[in-house]
Amino acid sequence: MTVESVLPLSDFSSFCDQMKSVAQANQSGVEVTLKFDNQKGDRSSKIAPPDASQLKEINRLTGQEWEADDWLCAECHMSDCLVDKTDQAWHPDVLRQMQATCDGNPLVTDHRWSADNSKGFLIHPKLYIDEKPRKQTLNLIGKGDYNKKIVKRDGGMICLSATICVRSDSEAAQMIRDRNWQNLSTGGKIKSVQYICPNCTEQKGREVGFYEKDKNDDYVCPHVMRSPWIEYAMANGYIDADLPVADYTLVNGEYYSVELSFVLSGALPAASIQR
Ligand SMILES: [Zn+2]
Numbered sequence: 200m201t202v203e204s205v206l207p208l209s210d211f212s213s214f215c216d217q218m219k220s221v222a223q224a225n226q227s228g229v230e231v232t233l234k235f236d237n238q239k240g241d242r243s244s245k246i247a248p249p250d251a252s253q254l255k256e257i258n259r260l261t262g263q264e265w266e267a268d269d270w271l272c273a274e275c276h277m278s279d280c281l282v283d284k285t286d287q288a289w290h291p292d293v294l295r296q297m298q299a300t301c302d303g304n305p306l307v308t309d310h311r312w313s314a315d316n317s318k319g320f321l322i323h324p325k326l327y328i329d330e331k332p333r334k335q336t337l338n339l340i341g342k343g344d345y346n347k348k349i350v351k352r353d354g355g356m357i358c359l360s361a362t363i364c365v366r367s368d369s370e371a372a373q374m375i376r377d378r379n380w381q382n383l384s385t386g387g388k389i390k391s392v393q394y395i396c397p398n399c400t401e402q403k404g405r406e407v408g409f410y411e412k413d414k415n416d417d418y419v420c421p422h423v424m425r426s427p428w429i430e431y432a433m434a435n436g437y438i439d440a441d442l443p444v445a446d447y448t449l450v451n452g453e454y455y456s457v458e459l460s461f462v463l464s465g466a467l468p469a470a471s472i473q474r
Pocket residue numbers: 396397398399400420421422445
């Protein structure tokens with residue numbers, strides 16, 4: 200079954216609807232070749248007028264000739280491969296597609312997909328590996344053990360960074376400077392969604408979908424998908440406490456980016472402006 204649904208993953212109710220709508224997701228392993236811009240990572244934390252290369256990109260995207268002081272740029276951590284607050288993690292291939300489709304995308308507020316809410320745009324998206332992510336980063340929402348396995352799988356923490364551009368005299372620039380706007384969340388569309396079990400994948404040495412069936416029409420994976428709802432239901436005796444629950448859900452599919460939003464609290468806790 201093919202679905203097309205709107206993420207943000209920060210919206211838990213839409214996440215639940217999405218889960219219900221995908222009873223039989225199409226499952227297949229995906230060969231992934233990732234190209235990284237900077238093997239050592241890009242941890243710059245500059246909020247400043249654009250440098251020459253950034254100004255060139257702003258001029259190209261706007262079709263105008265600007266002075267550097269007309270704009271404010273900020274480096275941001277857009278997304279990564281870690282487990283988010285809805286117990287999902289992006290497959291590396293989604294991060295690659297995100298990077299490939301986000302250049303010039305609008306910067307909006309709270310995933311409100313209206314042109315009126317566009318406050319700026321993104322340039323210079325870069326995919327890189329942080330080979331030694333900080334323990335604190337891996338454990339921001341108590342998922343350190345699962346994140347350690349992800350980092351081992353990928354040889355580091357796969358991160359997507361970009362540069363935010365807003366007009367220097369705008370309210371958006373002031374909100375960024377004053378740290379009223381700090382946390383970020385990506386918004387995009389995904390279809391042919393695949394929900395992959397990390398536990399069975401590790402055990403069998405190949406990607407195993409939650410809905411994959413064998414030749415006898417039995418499910419290959421015995422786990423249910425973890426979610427904040429499952430944890431609540433188990434803790435309160437609404438469902439069997441012995442139910443085998445996967446560590447998290449690895450999400451893959453055909454993805455394209457639509458926007459990057461400022462949010463109060465995004466699904467991925469590390470997604471924010473670098474200061
Ligand atoms: Zn499983």
